[in-house]
Amino acid sequence: MAGSARLCVTNQKGGVGKTTVAINLAGALNELGRDVLFVDLDPQGNATEGLGMLETYDAEPPSLLDALVDPAAVDPEEIIYRHAEMDVVPGNVDMNAAESTLVQEPDGETRLDAVLERLEADYEFVIVDCPPHLGLLTDNALYATENLVIPALAEPTSKRSLELLFDYVGALEMDHDIEIEPRALVANRIGNTRQATEMLEWFDDALPDVPLYRIRKRVALQRAFAEGKSVFAVEEETDMDEVFLTMAETLADQFSNREVPA
Template sequence: MAGAARLCVTNQKGGVGKTTVAINLAGALNELGRNVLFVDLDPQGNATEGLGLLEAYDAEPPSLLDALVDPAAVDPDDLVSAHPEMDVVASNVDMNAAESTLVQEPDGETRLDALLDRLEEAGEYDVTVVDCSPHLGLLTDNALYATENLVIPALAEPTSKRSLELLFDYVGALELDHDVTIEPLALVANRIENTRAATEMLEWFDEALPDVPLYRIRKRVALQRAFASGKSVFAAEEETDMSAVFMEMAEQVDEQLLRQEIPA
C-alpha cells in the first residue's frame, strides 16, 4: 500500500460516538507529530461539522462523490480543506447519492483506495483516518478495502454484542471476496456509565476480543464542547481525563501501523 498508513473508524450501529472517536484519535495522532489526512465518508457529514467545516458540506462540485466516481479527474487541491490539526476531505450533500451511484460503477467498492493513493502522494501524509457511515454497504466496503485497519467504537451495553458479531461477519466476507486481511486495531468502549450492565459489557469485550486493545471512554462534557468548537480535545485545550485515553490509543495505533509498514 502506497502513501500513508490508513485506518477507518466504523460500526454499523448508530449513536455509538463514532465521529467523536475518529476526530479525537486523529487529533491525538497530530499531537504525536503525524501529518494526518481525515476523510469524512459519512453522507450525514457529522465529522465535517465537528471539524468546523460545515460550509464545505453544501459546497459546489467537485465533491468527494465526484472523486470517488473518477479518482483521477479531481485535483486533490480542490478536495482537501485545511484544519489546524489535519487536512480534511469533507463530506458533501452529494454523498447521499453515493451508494446508488457507485453500485453502477465497475469496482465501485475500491474507488476510495485509488483516491487515497492520489491524495497521499500529493499531501505526503503519515496517517489517513476515514470516518465511516453508520451502516454496512458500499461506502463501508470502500473504507475497509482501502485501509485494511479498523477501529471500532461500541457502547457498553448488551446491544453491542450483536452489532459486533454482524460487523466481524461482514468483514470476514469482504476479506474473502477481495483477498485482503483487515486488522482490528482497537475497540473503544464509548460513553461508559457507572452501571452494572456497563461493567458486565466491559468484561464481555475483554473475553470476546482478547487480542484487540480495549479503550474506555467515559461521558465527558469536554468532548461535546470540543466537538462544538470544531476541534479535538487537544486543540480545544479542554481539560479532561479522556485526553490521556485518546493519547494512549493513538500511541498504540501508531505503533501497530508503523509495524505493518516494516517488511518482515
C-alpha cells in the same frame, strides 16, 4: 497498503459516538506530531460539522463523490481543506447519491483506495469516518484501509452489532482476498453501572487480542465537537485526553515497523 497508515472508524450501529472517536483519534495523532488526513465518508457530514467545516458540505464540485466516480480526473488539492489540526476531505451533500452512483460503476467498492493513493503522499495517517451502516461506502472504507477502529457502547446491544460487523468483514475479505485487521475497540460513553462493567469484561473476553480503550462520558468531548475541534485543541482539559493519546501511541507503534511497498 500504500505509504500512509490507513484506519477506518466504523460500527453499523448508530449512536455509538463513532465520529467523536474518529475526530479525537485524529487529534491525538496530530498531538503526537503526525501528519493526518481525515476523510468524512458519511453522507450526513457529521465529522465535517464536528470539525467546524459545515460550510464545505454545500461546496461546489469537485467533491469527494466526484473523486470516487473518477479518481484520476480530480486534482487532490481541490477536495482537501485545511483544518488547524489536520487536513480534511469533508463530507458533501452530493455524497447522498454515492451508494446509488457507485453501484453502477465497475469495482465501485474499491474507488476510495484509488482516491487515497493520490491523496496520501504527504500524510502519515489517514483516518476514514464511515457511515453508521453497512453498505457500499463502508465497503470502500474497509477495502481501502484494511484496519478497523471500532467504537461500541458498553451495553448488551453491542454484542449483536459486533457479531454482524465481523461477519460482514469476513465476507468482504473472502470476496477481495484481503485481510482486515481490528486495531482498536473503543468502549464509548461508559457509565458507572453494573451493566457497563459486565460489558467491558465481555469485550475483553470476546476480543482478547484487540486493545480495548475506555472512554467515559465527559461534557468536554461534546463541547470540543461543538467548537469544531478535538479535545486537544480546546482549553478545557479532560482525563479522556490520555486515553486517546495512548490509543494514538499504540497505533503509531503498530505501524512504525510495517513494510511499505516502494
